[in-house]
Amino acid sequence: xxxxxxAQREASAAPLKATKKRSKAIAGWGYATxxxxxxxxxxxxxxxxxxxxxxxxxxxxxxxxGWNAPENYQDVLDDRLLWPAVWFTIKYTVVTTVILLALALxxxxxxxxxxxxxxxxxxxxxxxxxxxxxxxxLLFYALYSPQSSPLDFFGPVSFLGTPGKALWSTVAxxxxxxxxxxxxxxxxxxxxxxxxxxxAARLDGANRWHTFRYVTLPLLKSSIALCTILCVTGxxxxxxxxxxxxxxxxxxxxxxxxxxxxxxxxxxxxNLGRAAALSILILIALxxxxxxxxxxxxDKES
Amino acid sequence: xxxxxxxxxxxLTGALxxxxxxxxxxxxxxxxxxxxxxAQTSGFGFANYExxxxxxxGIGQYLLNSTLVSAMTVLFTLGVATFGGYAFAMFRFPxxxxxxxxxxxxxxxPYATLLxxxxxxxxxxxxQNSLFGLALVLTMxxxxxxxxxxxxSFEAIPKDLKESAEVDGCGSFRALTHILMPAVKPGLxxxxxxxxxxxxxxxxxxxxxxxxxxxxxxxxxxxxxxxxVMGIVDYGATEAxxxxxxxxxxxxxxxxxxxxxxxxxxxALKG
Numbered sequence: 001x002x003x004x005x006x007a008q009r010e011a012s013a014a015p016l017k018a019t020k021k022r023s024k025a026i027a028g029w030g031y032a033t034x035x036x037x038x039x040x041x042x043x044x045x046x047x048x049x050x051x052x053x054x055x056x057x058x059x060x061x062x063x064x065x066g067w068n069a070p071e072n073y074q075d076v077l078d079d080r081l082l083w084p085a086v087w088f089t090i091k092y093t094v095v096t097t098v099i100l101l102a103l104a105l106x107x108x109x110x111x112x113x114x115x116x117x118x119x120x121x122x123x124x125x126x127x128x129x130x131x132x133x134x135x136x137x138l139l140f141y142a143l144y145s146p147q148s149s150p151l152d153f154f155g156p157v158s159f160l161g162t163p164g165k166a167l168w169s170t171v172a173x174x175x176x177x178x179x180x181x182x183x184x185x186x187x188x189x190x191x192x193x194x195x196x197x198x199x200a201a202r203l204d205g206a207n208r209w210h211t212f213r214y215v216t217l218p219l220l221k222s223s224i225a226l227c228t229i230l231c232v233t234g235x236x237x238x239x240x241x242x243x244x245x246x247x248x249x250x251x252x253x254x255x256x257x258x259x260x261x262x263x264x265x266x267x268x269x270x271n272l273g274r275a276a277a278l279s280i281l282i283l284i285a286l287x288x289x290x291x292x293x294x295x296x297x298x299d300k301e302s
Numbered sequence: 303x304x305x306x307x308x309x310x311x312x313x314l315t316g317a318l319x320x321x322x323x324x325x326x327x328x329x330x331x332x333x334x335x336x337x338x339x340x341a342q343t344s345g346f347g348f349a350n351y352e353x354x355x356x357x358x359x360g361i362g363q364y365l366l367n368s369t370l371v372s373a374m375t376v377l378f379t380l381g382v383a384t385f386g387g388y389a390f391a392m393f394r395f396p397x398x399x400x401x402x403x404x405x406x407x408x409x410x411x412p413y414a415t416l417l418x419x420x421x422x423x424x425x426x427x428x429x430q431n432s433l434f435g436l437a438l439v440l441t442m443x444x445x446x447x448x449x450x451x452x453x454x455s456f457e458a459i460p461k462d463l464k465e466s467a468e469v470d471g472c473g474s475f476r477a478l479t480h481i482l483m484p485a486v487k488p489g490l491x492x493x494x495x496x497x498x499x500x501x502x503x504x505x506x507x508x509x510x511x512x513x514x515x516x517x518x519x520x521x522x523x524x525x526x527x528x529x530x531v532m533g534i535v536d537y538g539a540t541e542a543x544x545x546x547x548x549x550x551x552x553x554x555x556x557x558x559x560x561x562x563x564x565x566x567x568x569x570a571l572k573g
Contacts, residue, residue, distance in 0.1 A: 027474050028393025032401060035386035035449060039405050042420065042442035047411070049419035110315060117312065123559065124319035127326065130555035130562075132503020134521040135547040139329050141528070142537045142544070147337075150328055176325065184563060237412050240505045244525055258506075261414045265421075266510065272418060279415035286412060 053276035060270035072277035079264075081255055082278075089256045092167060093235035100175055101227055104182035105220075109212075111183070112190050122187075125180035133177060137244035140173040144245075163253035166246045170254070173241060182227050189223025190216070225297045232293070233286065257282055326548065333541040340538025350538035354546065357527050357539070359516050361546065364523040367433060368502055371519055374437035375501035376494050379444045383493055386445075387452025387486075388478055392464070402449070409446045417510045424511060431514045439511065440501045448493045455489030456482065492561045499551060520547055 055069035076082060107125055111118040128136065143149060144159035151157065159169040193216065201211045217224075239258040242248060248255040248263075255263075261282070265275035334346050340353075355361045389395070390402050420439055421430075429435030463485060467477035483490075508519050518526070524543030528535045555562060 024393055024474075025395040028389045028395035028398065031385040031389035031393065031474075032395070032398070033385075034382040035389070035405060035445065036401055038382055038438075038442050038445060039401070039408070042423075042439060043408050043411075043416070044404070046416050046419035046423055049423060050415060053419060053422070107318075110318075117315075121315055121319050123556075124322050126559075126562075127552060127555065128322060130499070130551045131548050132499070132505070132521060132551065134503060134505035134525065135544055135551075138521075138524055138540055138547075139325055139544045142332070142540050143325055143328065145535070145537055147535075147537055150332070176322065180322070237414070239414070243505075243509075258412065258414045261418070262506075262510070265418055272422070276418050279412065279418055282412055283415045287410065290410065 050276045050279060053273050054280045055277075056273050058271075058273035058276070060265065060272055068273070072271075072273045073281075075271075075274050076264075076278045076281065079260070081252060081260055084252070085255045085257050085260045088167075088254060089236055089238070092171070092238060092256065093232055095167070096171055096174055096235045097228060097231045099171060100178055100182060100231055101224065103175060103179050104186055104227065105224075107179060107183040108186040108190055109216075112187060122180075122183075125183055127180070128177050129181040129184075131177065133240045134244060136173060136177045137241045140169070140176075141245055144169055160246055161250065163250060166250065166254050170241050170245055173245065174235075178231075182231065185227050185230075186220065186223050189220045192223075193219045222297070225293075229290065229293050233290070236286065236289075237282075326552075329541050329544050329548075333538065333545050337538055340536055350536075350542040351546075353536060353539040354524075354527075354542045357523070359523075361520075361523075363516065364518060364520045365546070367517055368519040368521075371433050371437050371440065371508075372498050372501040374434065375440045375444065376497045378437060378441040379448050379497040380490060380494055382441065382445065383448035383452045384478075384483075384486075384490070386449040387456050387489075388482070390449065390453045391456030392474075402453075405449050406446050408442065413443070413506055417507065421510055431512055431517060433512075433517060436508055436511050436519075437501070439507055440504060441497075443504075443507070444493075444497045444500055447496060451489050451493050452486065455486040459485045488561065491558065495554065495558050495561060498554065502551065503547075 053064075054072055055067060057065040057068040057071070059065065111122045111125070131139075143151065146158065149157070149159075151159075158165060160166045197215055197219070198211065201215045206214065237258050238256045239262070242254050242256055242259055243262075246254045248259055257278070261275050261278050263269065264278060265272050269275075333350050334348060336346065340350055386405070390398060424430050424432075424435045424439070427435070429438070459482060463481065467481040472480070502519075503521060504519075505521050505525075508522050512518055512522070515523075515526075520543075524540065524547060527543065528540060
């Protein structure tokens with residue numbers, strides 16, 4: 001009675017499996033479609049457009065006026081603000097990354113045990129990261145102003161008056177805003193180190209500094225590398241803080257590369273083609289830099 | 303005794319914590335305290351907030367703009383990332399890995415590089431100067447983190463639960479909405495929180511895409527407010543603006559701190 005049914009079921013099992021696989025693939029594509037549409041329309045297409053714009057005479061109001069390669073790239077390289085902006089951005093990146101990561105590592109070591117007190121400390125250090133970068137910049141803008149600053153008990157101080165002061169005041173803002181964030185990333189790395197390793201180091205008679213230098217730091221390498229990549233990339237693309245705090249001043253001394261892109265496109269020059277050319281150059285520089293960082297990382301690990 | 307020995311440590315770390323909290327405490331205090339050159343010249347009160355409320359289109363309009371953009375961004379991000387994460391985690395289909403990699407590649411491209419062509423593209427789509435267009439772009443920027451997060455959330459679901467969803471014989475959509483969604487709720491909260499914070503705080507995207515002053519989100523409106531009459535900056539109103547901007551973020555952060563921390567941890571471990 002049952003045997004013909006079983007035979008029938010077995011006979012149809014193979015094609016059934018294939019159909020099922022195909023229908024699963026179709027369902028998979030169905031669920032992935034919204035992602036694909038977003039990525040295609042707002043990421044892939046814009047990249048094609050920006051490449052096209054960078055070789056076209058393309059004004060903000062005039063629109064596309066046709067091919068003009070390599071004029072835009074030539075104009076970018078001849079721009080008198082380009083090299084100062086590149087130099088300033090690199091300087092800012094190095095200063096920010098070194099200070100921020102050193103401080104974040106210190107904070108992470110400080111709060112790595114979990115007690116009530118360190119819980120409070122962690123929250124205090126992390127709260128600034130909940131603020132937007134623009135809000136934090138506006139806050140420091142008021143904090144640094146000669147009129148409303150509470151920091152003038154030493155007499156009148158100018159925080160943004162000279163190029164050097166403007167740089168350090170901005171670095172202070174960024175350190176305040178991001179130290180907790182990087183502390184958190186490093187804390188994850190610290191908690192991944194097992195207690196046995198420390199125990200072994202202690203048995204070998206290592207003191208605190210040796211333990212930190214020869215046990216903690218090497219094992220924390222990949223977390224530190226991740227933080228470095230994030231911090232370097234973020235700092236190279238700095239915009240909000242300088243746009244709000246210094247507006248590029250004094251005397252154009254704090255213009256970053258991304259600010260230059262914005263100025264080329266929407267302020268003064270109104271030249272979208274030139275801005276596109278510069279942003280393509282930034283993209284290439286960033287890809288090369290990231291490839292180098294990843295390679296350096298892999299070499300060290302192997 | 304041990305406590306006594308540790309005293310200096312408490313004092314030092316406590317001072318450090320205060321240093322981090324100081325700017326926020328100061329801004330809240332300064333926004334209601336008397337200062338020359340602001341609306342609040344004598345005694346404590348909320349005159350600076352009144353200035354803020356009456357600035358151009360009114361703070362109500364800017365708050366509404368920011369709320370709308372943030373709500374749409376959170377909604378779109380959750381929708382797209384839930385389906386996307388489900389597809390990448392549970393189905394095999396041609397082009398799966400390529401699509402996932404291209405989604406992650408969004409992280410490698412600077413905002414500025416994408417905003418120049420997006421400005422042109424949105425004009426062509428008739429979405430220039432629109433909060434809807436702004437939310438679509440902000441959603442795209444959120445996708446690498448959101449899709450990645452939802453993918454690992456779906457992959458982390460216990461096998462039994464996945465199998466029981468299949469055995470029940472309900473279609474994959476019913477399995478998703480009835481059985482699997484509750485299991486990825488922590489991932490959804492993390493993704494939603496990050497999308498909200500990013501959309502609420504973003505500055506350069508609306509700066510490029512929105513030119514109509516009635517449609518500005520709050521951070522841009524507060525930043526513009528500084529170039530007020532005769533170049534004299536009303537710092538009191540700026541401080542009040544910072545408080546209004548920061549308050550929802552800090553409240554959300556404190557309420558969902560655990561998810562915020564976990565979101566970074568799961569992202570960081572794989573990084």
